[in-house]
Amino acid sequence: MNGFLLLCRPRALALKNSILRGGKKGRRRSLIMAFLGLLLCGGIFYLSCRVLLHFQTISGLGDLLARLLLSMMLLSFFSLLIFSNVISALSNLYLSKDLELIHASPAMIEDVFISRAIQTVMDSSWMLAVFGVPVFMAYSYVYRPGPLFYVTLAHLSLTLVIIAAGAGIIVTMILVHIFPAQRARDFVALLGIVMGIGIYLLFRFMKPERLVNPDTFFTVAQYLNSLNAPRSPYLPTQWVADSLWMCLKGEQARGFLHEAVLAWSTAGAAVVINIWLASFLYFEGFSKSQEAKKRRNGAGVLLEIPAKAAARIFGPQAGALAAKEIRMFFRDNTQWSQLLLLGALVAVYLYNFSVLPIDMSPIRVDFFQNQLCFLNLALAGLVLSAVSARFVFPAVSSEGEAYWIIKSSPLKTRRFLWAKFLIYVIPLLILGEILIIATNRLMDAAPLMKVLTTATMIFMIMGITSMGVGLGAVYPDFRHQNIAQVATGFGGMTYMIVSALFVTVTVVLEAGPVYILFMAGVKNITVTGLQWLFIAASFSTVAALTALAIHLPMRMGERALESRE
Amino acid sequence: MAMIELIGLTKIYKGFKAVDGINLTVERGVLFGFLGPNGAGKTTTIKMMAGVLKPTGGMIRMNGLDIAREPEAVKQFVGFIPDRPFIHEKLTAREFLNFVADLYRMERGRARDEQILRLLELFELAGWADELIESYSHGMKQRLVMCSALITEPKILVVDEPMVGLDPRGARLVKTIFRGLVERGVTIFMSTHSLAVAEELCGRIAIIQSGRIISNGTSAELRSKAGTDGNLEKAFLLLTEGGEEPNERFFAPLQA
Structure with a gap:
């Protein structure tokens, strides 16, 4: 137990030092960032309240829409959390510069893994606090639930964070097992972008603006059909959404314990499965990630045309910079894919x-x-x-x-x-x-x-x-x-x-x-x-x-x- | 003829004097060794000479030109080899050398291409010329940085720890090249921790400690000043630490 806490200490000390020893400039920056963060939270809270209050004005459908929005939002957060955990796990578990020192020490592999997994959860989950809390608070502002809502929100959010981290870390371990970590990062970045584009295009071409105006639909059934958010009893987000909804509507006793037991037992299983898988996947993957990058030829006719043209147009010094920039941009998968x-x-x-x-x-x-x-x-x-x-x-x-x-x-x-x-x-x-x-x-x-x-x-x-x-x-x-x-x-x-x-x-x-x-x-x-x-x-x-x-x-x-x- | 003149050179970092008013002159065609313990101010001095750091006070004159007044003109004939070879990993060696040549406004053409190939062959990198630098080992990157410093045929070469990361073959190659350059009139200012290398190569040596030059002369002069007939290592330890063997301090409490 002490082992992984000790391994987490450098990160905690670095955080403490950056806060306490950041100097005036550092403190000013932190204050401005905190202010901007609060502004963003305030904006999200205001917008969410407006949307929920608008839903209330649509007779007979207000609660239904609010409940669907809650499910969809939790599902989006959960997917983003899994993805964010994959990215953080890659750097925390495989690519961090201090890992060499840690692995050379007599620390147990299990402790190294747990400490890094905790850091991964911390790195990935802040966005839930920044973007999620204002939305949940908007629900609480509109529906005025009892104190049990906040307790449920706190502990069930924690289960979501743990389950998402568990899934993300398992995906990472498997990915690194297949590709070396250096390539896995590029692969995940590309995958993320393609997924992002897919979701973005899909969402836009579904014409969500139609939902604001139910009059354009012939029947309520048709309208509801266009709102088909994914619902499944096996989705952890559904357990959380159902529990929160019950709390919001004042039906706290019914089914509350059932969802909590489901969520916590799944979170516990995620932790156990992760530690078990790590015992035979983690070190092998780390060892692979230490191997040198494969010999890779720089040639590419398509790339040479703009690089050489830029070099000629801009003259010797600026041209050299331009050609270098073009080559480096298109050889880096994490860069060109953003195009x-x-x-x-x-x-x-x-x-x-x-x-x-x-x-x-x-x-x-x-x-x-x-x-x-x-x-x-x-x-x-x-x-x-x-x-x-x-x-x-x-x-x-x-x-x-x-x-x-x-x-x-x-x-x-x-x-x-x-x-x-x-x-x-x-x-x-x-x-x-x-x-x-x-x-x-x-x-x-x-x-x-x-x-x-x-x-x-x-x-x-x-x-x-x-x-x-x-x-x-x-x-x-x-x-x-x-x-x-x-x-x-x-x-x-x-x-x-x-x-x-x-x-x-x-x-x-x-x-x-x-x-x-x-x-x-x-x-x-x-x-x-x-x-x-x-x-x-x-x-x-x-x-x-x-x-x-x-x-x-x-x-x-x-x-x-x-x-x- | 003085190729390098450091006059009252000072660098202060947030109240800490890293380099404290040093004065040095290096003549043309000399391989000048710059020694000192860790944190003595070697790299800071070298970075100021390469125009990477701005001095807090004093003056650096290279071939008679003040680097503060004419930085671009000075950099045109100064080659710099840093201690750590950070280079653009997504370029190939050939592209990187062409990039550097363009920065120094070297005319493009066949002569330049041949010069690049000649340097790559000299540093045994020709077989890797079109591979991305990210796949190179530390020693290969170090050799590539040396190619980039030599491609412009500099009059002065400022070198920080050239032997770090090189295998014995690479180290021997670098020593041979440095000797050849000095014979052709190039002035080399080199910091190193390898006292054997300094003794073998350097015509003159200065020792810096706590930002000040504590000794300056030939290897024999330094030994004489330290009052030892031993090698440069012994003289260095005597001049910088009073000659106490570190082992004695380490083992004394254990033996007690």
């Missing part, structure tokens, strides 16, 4: 516009269409900010511990950052203009709107990319284990906020002039001199804001990188 996700995002984005019920608009159709095209600018800007947070913000950090090569070379920091800017601004421009031009075509936008939105998008992308590269240089993480996690820290969060603000302010500044010009066109009236002055002032402000958004972050990034110790 699939991006493709699905674009498809659904455009699909959403194609199914908009424009004919139901209470205002003039052409006015409504053009209004949507203008608002699309903000939406596309925000989408591009998010994409940029994932790909552009980590651009500087992607040099990793090999950054010394740049630093010791005669390449100026400023040139290095502008080269990164050039490398990323082109694909973002293509993506941004696809979103704008395709939507404008779908909405049949007026020529003025087409020109304005297309041009503004170019300005926006320049600013978004520059802020991504610049702030990425202000908050670099050259020691990251996983490049995807670079954007999830304080710097990434700051970038998202600043970038979203930039997009919003740009759109707000252009709204007035667009309205004046568009109305002048529709009503066939002349724009007054004062109005022209206002229009010129607004567009000049947008140009100045963009120039600032391009220049300032790059300057800050340059200074930060040059003074970096």
